[in-house]
Amino acid sequence: MIRRLATVALASGLALTACKKKDETAPPALAMPAKRVVGLVTDVGGRGDQSFNDSALRGLELWAAGARFEGGGYRPSSADELKASLTPELASRQPPIVPLGVAPLVVQSKAQEDYEPNLELLVEQGAELTVGVGFMLENAVEAVARRNPKAKFLLIDSPVLDASGKPICLPNVRTVVFREEEGSFLVGALAGLVSKRRVGFVGGMEIPLIKKFEAGFRAGVASTNPAAAEKLLATYTGSFDNVAAGKQVGQDLMAKGVDVVFQAAGSDGLGVIQAVKEARAEGKDVYVIGVDSDQAHLAPGAVLTSMVKRVDLAVYEAVRDLKAGTLAGGDVARGLKEDGVGLAVVRLDFPGKLEALAKLEALRQRVVSGELHVPSNAAELAAFKAQP
């Protein structure tokens, strides 16, 4: 408990430490009436996963709170920093993304059994909204939300499920899932246009969530390059934390003629990117497509684009709704239409880039308008391919 309180004190870096010594029952929000507290519990991936958790933290800390976490505490961020983190689509969104003046309170989870106490702790500390990042927090969010009907929760990547696995609705929990297949569809279409030989896919653990990426990706490749879709190689590394295994998989695929590879494999994916980077250094014409966040900085020149999952935007909009008083429970699915998923800026040049981007935009429009339904599993994929 002491350790956990210390984490909170460290994470908040604000006057919260003082509150702890006073009356334990007085919520700190009362001590600081100016700022409303929004809590966030990471999953075991934690701060620094360069994708999922970091994206959620960006939405809360940099965008909603206008703060930056550095050296164990917060400092106010400049307007330029916020601007630099926005893609053109996000910068032109209405209403614009501006700091909302809330105080972030972040607790990282080191193990599965931390989730529930961490959520409970943030509620005790007066967080009006608490974000649970990742499907692994589903049970914990449900339990804590039932015990604290006045507090509000945002669960990322999973609906609340009952004992038999059926989605249920709690009045104080908003859940957000992403239509990853739609973003994967777009990067698949791009891969089909860029590839000269063979297209590859690397997944982490073989779970339905990652299968969604694969199905969308395959459909995207099929829509622009049916021949490449037939030869497509898909492999799973079996983990999300093993860079070395990811690198081996990347090398294996390239040895089999793959020249564009999409990875959805967490830290293993960093190994895939590394393998492609090294192959490029040897003069091979190969590309990799990143996932979740824009991963171009990891290997400039090798990362074609990234399939970004806008967890940050989902968190930010929940905080905005909280301030506006319109945050209600319920399930939300975010796809291309809602800017829930999308493509990072394509920084690399390749022959026919302009035509390729125009084609992608046309495909995107068809998905947004609902004319094109992107498959999210193997059965839907088979039906998709059967279409003319």
Added chain:
Amino acid sequence: MLSVLEALVFSTLDYAPALVFAALGAVLSERSGVVNVGVEGMMRAGAFAAAVASLAVPTPLGVVCGMAAGAALAAVHGYLCIRWRSDQVVSGMALNLVALAGGTFLLEALWSPTGTPPIEQLHRWVLPGLDQVPLLRALSGHSSLTYLAAVLPFLFHFALFRTPVGLRVRAVGEKPAAAATLGLSVPALRYGCVVGSGLLAGLGGAALSTSTLDRFEHHMPAGLGFMAVAAMVFGRWTPLGAFGAAAFFALGNALRIGLASSAPGLVEVIPQGFLLTLPYALTLLVLAAQGKKGAAPAALGTPYQPEAR
């Protein structure tokens, strides 16, 4: 087909060094009678220190810093186990936890917690002549650590079984009291072996952050240290045995990956999970077949107490 085989060998050689060094480290410590399950933590310290140091100094020097970090952690293990005769398994596990949390903490405090910034990777040596020959080509283009990992086990094996120092190390691991009556200092020898074990484990960790990847990534070494300990047991506490076992694990891993993408139909018949467990299941089988032939040093895990009889 040939290119697939080539890729298999290449990726094995790229992956194996970290495991080989760590397994050798485990052998060195345990041969002297000190259980070392802290290999994972020492690798983590080595990987972290090597990457951080390489930001400021040339990468080969960074690797040396990684070794030093592994040795520093090992020295703590030695102090607890030799000076204070603490439980060696507990001390090792505690070090793993310290390294796990310490690495994360320092990473967060010094950089964005996203891992260290990229460093210059260790130079990859292209062997002239060899890089044109099909198949043998796979032996070319690795960092110096790969070539070191291919030679070191033989040197270590020779030193352990054919030199006076090696005999002394084995003696304190088998019957320290007897070694002491001949005038050997049991604590000094054990300290030397434990610190040496840290150097090797640190080198293994450094291989991950300077050769496999070009920075420290916050999951490193992701269980490789425990695999190294398994390789040591599988290799019956001998350097060459541990080397063979580590190479076997690395090859098994590469084979699994190669099979999955070469024969997609196979993955539909045999579940991925089964392929994933294959190297470990084989290890269990081999260990079971070996039976109780007492390969472990007799005094392993027993603190040396001169007063005890």
